[in-house]
Amino acid sequence: MMKGRTAVVTGAGGGLGRAYALELGRRGANVLVNDLSDEATTRVAQEIVAAGGRAETNTDNVVDSPEAIIASARHAFSRENAGIQLDPYIHIIRTYIHTYIHNTSSECI
Numbered sequence: 001m002m003k004g005r006t007a008v009v010t011g012a013g014g015g016l017g018r019a020y021a022l023e024l025g026r027r028g029a030n031v032l033v034n035d036l037s038d039e040a041t042t043r044v045a046q047e048i049v050a051a052g053g054r055a056e057t058n059t060d061n062v063v064d065s066p067e068a069i070i071a072s073a074r075h076a077f078s079r080e081n082a083g084i085q086l087d088p089y090i091h092i093i094r095t096y097i098h099t100y101i102h103n104t105s106s107e108c109i
Contacts, residue, residue, distance in 0.1 A: 013040025
C-alpha cells in the first residue's frame, strides 16, 4: 500500500509519533524517524527494520530546521522519490509551527 513512498514522522521517538512510524513502516513506507532524542529515533528505526521495513533517523528540530529534515529524507531515500518537490509544503508547515508557538501562551503549555 505504501511501498516506495516516503513518510517523515516528527515526534516519532514515542507516543503517537512512534505508533505512526511503526504502522507506516509495516505498510511498506520508507520512514524517516525524527525526534530530538537520538536514542529514541534509533530505537524506533531499529524496530521498523526488524519488522522488515526501511527506516533512517534524524534529530533536527522541526521548528528550526524543517528543510533539513526533508533534505535528510531525500538523501536517505532518493531513489524512491527522485522527482518529488516538497518545498511549498515545508514553507506552509514552518509558517504554521511558528504561528502556533508564538501565539500560544505559557499558561496553555
